[in-house]
Structure formats: structure tokens, C-alpha cells
Amino acid sequence: MHAFRGKEHVEWDNPYDVGMTGLIGFSSGYHAMEACDTLLMLGTDFPYRQFYPTKARIAQIDIRGENLGRRCRLDLGVIGDVREVLARLTERVSAKSDDSHLSATLSHYAKARKGLDDLANEQSKHKPIHPQLLAKLVSDLASEDAIFSCDVGEPVVWAARYLKMNGKRRLLGSFLHGSMANAMPQAIGAQFAMPDRQVISMSGDGGFGMLMGDLLTVRHRKLPIKIVIFNNGLLGFVDIEMKAGGFLPVGTRLDNPNFADMAESMGIYGVRVEDPGQLKSALAAAFAHKGPAVVDVLTDRQELVMPPEIKLDQAKGFSLWMLKAVLNGQANEIVDVAKTAVFR
Amino acid sequence: MANVADRIVEVLEAANVQRIYGLVGDSLNGITESMRVRGKIEWIAVRHEEVAAFAAGAQAQLTGELAVCAGSCGPGNLHLINGLFDCHRNRVPVVAIAAQIPSTEIGSSYFQETHPQSLFKDCSHYVELISDPLQVPRIVETAIREAVAKQGVAVIVIPGDVALKEAGPRVPRVSRCRDCRACVQLRRTSGSWPTFWTAVKERRSSAARVAPVPTMRSLPWQRNSRLPSCTHFAARNTSNGTTPTMWG
Numbered sequence: 001m002h003a004f005r006g007k008e009h010v011e012w013d014n015p016y017d018v019g020m021t022g023l024i025g026f027s028s029g030y031h032a033m034e035a036c037d038t039l040l041m042l043g044t045d046f047p048y049r050q051f052y053p054t055k056a057r058i059a060q061i062d063i064r065g066e067n068l069g070r071r072c073r074l075d076l077g078v079i080g081d082v083r084e085v086l087a088r089l090t091e092r093v094s095a096k097s098d099d100s101h102l103s104a105t106l107s108h109y110a111k112a113r114k115g116l117d118d119l120a121n122e123q124s125k126h127k128p129i130h131p132q133l134l135a136k137l138v139s140d141l142a143s144e145d146a147i148f149s150c151d152v153g154e155p156v157v158w159a160a161r162y163l164k165m166n167g168k169r170r171l172l173g174s175f176l177h178g179s180m181a182n183a184m185p186q187a188i189g190a191q192f193a194m195p196d197r198q199v200i201s202m203s204g205d206g207g208f209g210m211l212m213g214d215l216l217t218v219r220h221r222k223l224p225i226k227i228v229i230f231n232n233g234l235l236g237f238v239d240i241e242m243k244a245g246g247f248l249p250v251g252t253r254l255d256n257p258n259f260a261d262m263a264e265s266m267g268i269y270g271v272r273v274e275d276p277g278q279l280k281s282a283l284a285a286a287f288a289h290k291g292p293a294v295v296d297v298l299t300d301r302q303e304l305v306m307p308p309e310i311k312l313d314q315a316k317g318f319s320l321w322m323l324k325a326v327l328n329g330q331a332n333e334i335v336d337v338a339k340t341a342v343f344r
Numbered sequence: 345m346a347n348v349a350d351r352i353v354e355v356l357e358a359a360n361v362q363r364i365y366g367l368v369g370d371s372l373n374g375i376t377e378s379m380r381v382r383g384k385i386e387w388i389a390v391r392h393e394e395v396a397a398f399a400a401g402a403q404a405q406l407t408g409e410l411a412v413c414a415g416s417c418g419p420g421n422l423h424l425i426n427g428l429f430d431c432h433r434n435r436v437p438v439v440a441i442a443a444q445i446p447s448t449e450i451g452s453s454y455f456q457e458t459h460p461q462s463l464f465k466d467c468s469h470y471v472e473l474i475s476d477p478l479q480v481p482r483i484v485e486t487a488i489r490e491a492v493a494k495q496g497v498a499v500i501v502i503p504g505d506v507a508l509k510e511a512g513p514r515v516p517r518v519s520r521c522r523d524c525r526a527c528v529q530l531r532r533t534s535g536s537w538p539t540f541w542t543a544v545k546e547r548r549s550s551a552a553r554v555a556p557v558p559t560m561r562s563l564p565w566q567r568n569s570r571l572p573s574c575t576h577f578a579a580r581n582t583s584n585g586t587t588p589t590m591w592g
Contacts, residue, residue: 147406172402176433179426182398189399192363192388193406213391220389 001029003046004160005175012165016102018109021051024157026116026326027335028109035101043082047071050324061085116161119329122280129276131230131299132329135162135202138228141283143198144168149186151207152178154236154302157331159202181210187225188217198226198287205231205256218292219266225292228283229259232299240302240327244320244334263294270294302331348477349374349507350382351514352441352500355484357384361412364388364441365396367423369416371443374507393420397427397440404436410492414441417504418456422463428497429467437491440464440499447475447503464499471499478512 001018002010011017019029033039034053041060045067052058052072059076060068068077078085120136135158142148145168150159152174163171172190174182187201208229218225239252263270269289273282279297286293325334346354352375356364363386368376379385390396393415400411413428415421421442431438442460444450449457464471470490474483487498 149402170406172405174430177426177430179430181394182430185395185398185427186402188390188395189365189402189411190406192365192399193403193411211392211395214395217388217390217395 001032003044004156004173006044007160007163008165008169008171012167016106018105019112020160021326022046022048023321023323023326023334024160026112026161026329028105028112030326031108032101032105035105037101042086045071048321050322116329120162124276126276126300127274128232128298128300129273129279131158131232131302132162133276134228134230134279134297134299135159137280137283138200138202139163141280141287142169142200143287146170146198146200147172147187147190147194148200148202149173149183149190150202151183151204152180153204153207153238154232154331155183155202155204155207155230157237157327158230161329180204181207183207184218184225184227185211185214187227188214188223191223191225192221199224200287201225201227203227203229204236205229205233205254205259206235208259209254209256215263215266215268215294219268223292224290226286226289226295227293228286228295229297230299231256231259231296232301234301236302236331240331241320244323259294259296263296268292268294270296273297346511346514347374347378347507348474348480348502348509348511349378351477351480351511352484352502352507353378353382353385354514355481355488356412356439357382359410359488361385361410364412364414365390365399366414366441367391367393367396367416367420369420369443371417371420371445371504371507372414372441374504375414375441375443375502393423394425394427397424397431397438399427400438400440401427401431401434401436404431404438405434410437410439410488412439412441414443416443417445418458421460422458425463425467428464428499432467432469432497435495437495438497439487439491440468440497442471442499442501443507444473444501444503446505448505450503460499460501464497464501468497468499469494471501473501473503474506475503477506477509480511 001020004020004024007020018032019026021029021033030051033051036053036056039053039056039058041058041062043062045062049071057075058072059078060074061078061080061082062068063079063081065079068074068079116132117136119130120132122133122137124130124133131154139162144166147170148159148163149172150156156173159171159173163169165171170190172186183201183203184207187199191199208227217223233254233256235252235254239249242249242252258272260270260272269286269291270293271282271286273279273295283295286295320334323334325336327333328335364379365388366372367390368387376387379387388396388399390399393413396413396415400413404411413424415424421440424440424442428438428440442464444460445454445457461471461473470487472483472487474480484500487500490496491498
């Protein structure tokens with residue numbers, strides 16, 4: 001399994017991939033790590049302590065010694081380059097015949113993956129459009145070596161779950177600092193650095209609005225970046241966090257203009273999509289367009305429903321990120337992973 | 345007659361900087377004018393400096409090489425900060441040029457006065473004020489070394505008037521590495537080719553050393569063993585080994 005920043009490097013050709021853990025991961029990733037005998041951490045600094053296994057032995061390899069043991073108690077800390085250490089480590093371990101943990105987690109992952117893929121059903125007529133479908137189509141239609149950036153907030157969740165990487169594609173985000181509005185500015189830098197590659201910004205309506213002024217830079221320099229806006233009229237993740245913390249949402253609703261019309265008025269190709277039947281052709285046309293493009297997609301709000309197993313008074317006053325819970329496939333429910341069965 | 349800004353731009357050119365993201369302003373005039381006249385580094389005008397910092401960070405992350413952004417005095421460079429925090433935490437090599445109010449007015453609550461040396465402290469490995477022409481090129485080179493070797497942000501603070509002062513004598517340089525643009529930056533940090541290769545070799549053997557030692561005890565030992573790295577080491581770690589390197 002991988003932490004988010006490892007997605008572009010280790011997920012795509014890993015036959016034993018079981019997804020991510022943590023709030024934006026899903027249950028198979030959580031159980032794979034929780035149920036292991038030994039956890040080997042390779043250069044990761046995964047920050048959420050409550051997700052580390054409680055019973056496993058833990059070894060960590062990191063070229064930065066100061067990272068060792070920062071997030072969990074270690075049984076072994078190794079300072080070194082992961083590539084070099086792994087090469088030496090594999091010489092010393094032998095294959096074992098019992099693959100019950102692997103097969104159980106793989107089948108759990110397959111089930112979880114299918115659940116996610118079902119939510120991105122291309123036949124769906126649901127309006128507003130499911131953000132899962134938008135993310136999947138962006139991944140399907142993007143070029144073989146596209147560079148993606150995703151805004152912090154809900155676009156991060158959809159990027160983590162639906163973007164397919166392949167060793168040539170890249171994924172940029174504000175994954176450590178967690179700033180809003182990172183996606184379009186990063187896409188600008190990516191396009192200057194790599195003028196011949198397709199650059200796609202997966203922007204939230206909140207993030208896009210925050211640094212929207214630099215759409216003028218995109219126009220000025222005729223940067224052919226493709227800005228796909230997940231427009232649900234909501235600071236979606238903040239809204240979820242408020243509800244999960246027992247607060248009534250305040251200040252999360254956004255009153256957006258038609259961003260496609262706005263782009264057009266700036267001389268930038270813009271298309272607004274409200275009907276799921278038109279989404280695929282609209283994205284394909286925007287991606288094929290020679291210049292910059294803004295695709296403004298009205299997406300469904302992920303209304304959070306508090307599940308009965310997590311009582312409001314338990315959650316109240318705590319950050320969603322501090323809970324030992326993952327978001328379900330629709331990101332409208334938080335799942336208490338400790339209480340879900342591995343085989344469902 | 346070359347001025348300090350010319351000398352700064354010259355060093356950035358030698359480090360193969362191809363563009364600077366930023367927003368122009370009075371205190372940056374020396375730098376932007378020098379770029380215009382010399383015509384080698386492109387100015388990428390943005391509408392908000394935060395975008396400049398994010399864009400530089402994205403470029404550095406994709407290429408593994410140094411990227412540069414700039415903001416004018418006070419609010420101008422203050423706008424860089426959030427993007428620079430992102431660059432610094434992503435450990436990508438970015439140099440920021442923070443122009444400063446006239447040097448004679450520092451400390452007088454002058455119009456647009458801030459203290460970038462304090463403001464940028466938490467999002468950089470290095471932040472230094474250039475107050476005398478003879479500090480250039482050393483401060484600029486040091487900033488590049490800090491950004492590249494430690495992988496993160498380094499900030500050069502320069503008052504607009506100092507940038508326009510007459511430059512000190514030019515320091516002779518070694519010619520550019522033929523095959524490897526990124527290594528120019530490290531070679532500069534090490535001064536000469538033999539020193540450079542020693543640094544590279546030590547860095548490689550240090551990386552290869554496997555030392556299963558107790559967690560806490562390893563910390564001081566590890567700090568001492570950290571040696572300068574070239575951006576290619578980082579690039580090899582972050583792009584599936586697709587970046588060609590001099591040593592294969």
C-alpha cells in the first residue's frame with residue numbers, strides 16, 4: 001500500500017496494491033495495515049498516528065534519520081536509501097507459502113475497488129453529476145503522459161481514488177502543506193516546465209475561486225492547461241468536517257457564476273456541463289482544444305450522514321482527521337473502520 | 345557598468361534558470377531590467393505572487409531542478425509565503441527573490457516595510473539580506489546551494505537601491521557541465537570538479553550504507569553524515585528513474 005505522495009510511483013504496477021489507508025483511503029487499506037504482523041515503512045511519513053497498527057511490529061527505513069519513530073513506536077529504525085536497503089533486504093528474506101493475509105486483503109480490496117468503480121458508472125443519469133464519474137472520465141480521457149494537479153479538498157479524494165497512473169503521468173498537489181487553491185497555479189508552472197505535455201488542473205470551486213485572478217495569466221500566456229472545476233457550490237470538505245465535528249455548517253455555501261461563461265468572456269474556451277450524458281464529449285473536446293480550456297461541471301454535493309456507530313457526542317469537538325475513520329465511496333458517510341468486518 | 349542586479353541575474357543564468365515567476369514592482373526594477381537587457385531569463389508575469397511560488401514549486405518538482413520566483417517589497421513578497429511553504433514542505437529546490445524597501449529606510453516603519461528575514465524563516469532553509477554589493481555573488485550562490493543541497497526554499501532579500509549599486513569585481517568561473525544541467529548547481533557549491541566528484545561519491549556511499557541502529561541513537565550520526573546532494577539524486581527518487589543521470 002502507499003501513502004498519497006507515493007501514488008504516482010508505486011500504485012500503478014503493483015499487483016499487490018490494496019489501496020490507501022487514512023481518512024481519504026478506504027477500508028481495505030486500513031485493514032491490510034491493521035491486520036499485519038509486521039509493518040515495513042519505506043520512506044513514508046504518513047502523519048495520522050491513529051491509523052498505525054496497534055499490535056504489529058514496525059520497522060521504518062528513511063534516508064532522513066529524524067523521521068524515524070516520529071509517528072509510531074518502532075521496533076527497528078534504519079537510515080538509508082530505500083532502493084539500496086530493499087536490494088540488500090531481499091537477499092536475506094525467503095518466500096513463504098502462507099499467503100492468507102495477502103489473499104484476504106486483495107479480495108477485500110477488489111470488493112472495495114468495485115464499490116468505488118460502481119459509483120463512477122458512465123450510464124448514470126444522476127444530476128447533478130457524481131464527482132466520481134467526473135474524476136474517472138478525466139483519468140480515462142487524459143493523455144498517456146498527462147500531468148495532473150488537484151486542489152486540496154474533495155478533488156484530492158477523487159484524484160486519490162480514480163486517477164490511474166502509469167509511470168509516465170504525474171500528480172501534483174499540496175499534500176503536505178494542505179493549502180487551498182494549489183491546483184491551477186501548479187498547472188501553470190507545470191505547463192511552462194513541460195510545454196509539450198497535457199496539463200490538467202482538477203480544481204474545486206472554492207480553490208479555483210481563491211486564485212481565479214490568474215486565469216488572466218493563463219489567457220495572457222495562452223497556456224493550454226485544462227481546468228476542470230468540480231463545481232458543487234460548496235466548500236465540500238470543510239462542510240463535511242463541520243458536520244462530523246457536530247457543528248452546523250457555517251459559511252460553506254458558495255454562490256458561483258457560470259465559470260464557463262466567465263472563461264469565454266475572457267477569451268478562453270469554456271464549457272459548462274450539467275447533464276452526465278454530455279460529460280464525456282465535453283471533456284474530450286476540451287482536452288483536444290489547442291488552447292486553454294475551462295470545463296465547469298456541476299457536481300453533486302456529498303451530504304454527510306453521521307453513521308450510527310459514531311455517536312455525535314463522541315465526535316463533537318474532535319477534528320474529522322483525528323478520528324479513526326475513513327470516508328465511504330460517496331464521501332457522504334464516515335466509516336468507523338474498527339467496526340467494519342474484513343470480509344463483508 | 346554592471347550593477348548588483350546584473351550580477352545576481354548572471355549567477356541565476358549560470359545555474360541554468362530559464363524563467364522567473366513573479367509580479368513586477370519598484371523595488372524589483374533592477375532585477376527585471378537586468379533580465380530584460382540580458383534577455384536570457386524569461387519573466388513570467390502572474391497576477392498574484394502566491395501563484396508564482398506554486399508555479400515555481402510545480403516546475404521544480406517535475407524537473408528536479410532549481411526554480412525561481414520573485415516578489416516586490418512588503419505586500420508583494422508577503423504574497424509569496426503560502427506557496428513557498430508548499431515548496432518547502434514538498435522539499436523542492438526553489439529560490440525566492442524578496443525585494444526590500446530602500447536600505448536607508450529599513451527600521452523606520454517606512455511605507456510597505458516588512459522584515460522578510462523573520463517572515464520567511466519558517467518556510468526556508470536560508471534567508472539572507474544583501475546590504476552591500478560585495479555580498480554578491482556569494483549570497484546568491486549560497487542560496488542556490490541551500491535550495492539544491494537541502495531540497496527546499498532559500499530566500500534572497502535585496503533592497504531596490506542595493507540592486508542598482510555598482511557591482512563588485514566578477515569572480516572567475518569554471519565552464520558549465522556539458523551533460524548535466526542540474527549538476528552545474530552542485531558543482532558550483534563544491535567549487536571545483538575534484539571536490540564535486542568527492543562529494544558525489546561520498547553521498548552515494550552514504551546512501552548505500554545500511555545501518556540498523558536504534559532509533560534515537562541514530563539521529564546525531566545521521567545528521568553528521570548528510571552530504572551535499574545534486575538535484576539528480578532527488579530526481580531519481582521521484583520520477584521512476586526516468587531522468588537520465590551522468591552516472592547512469
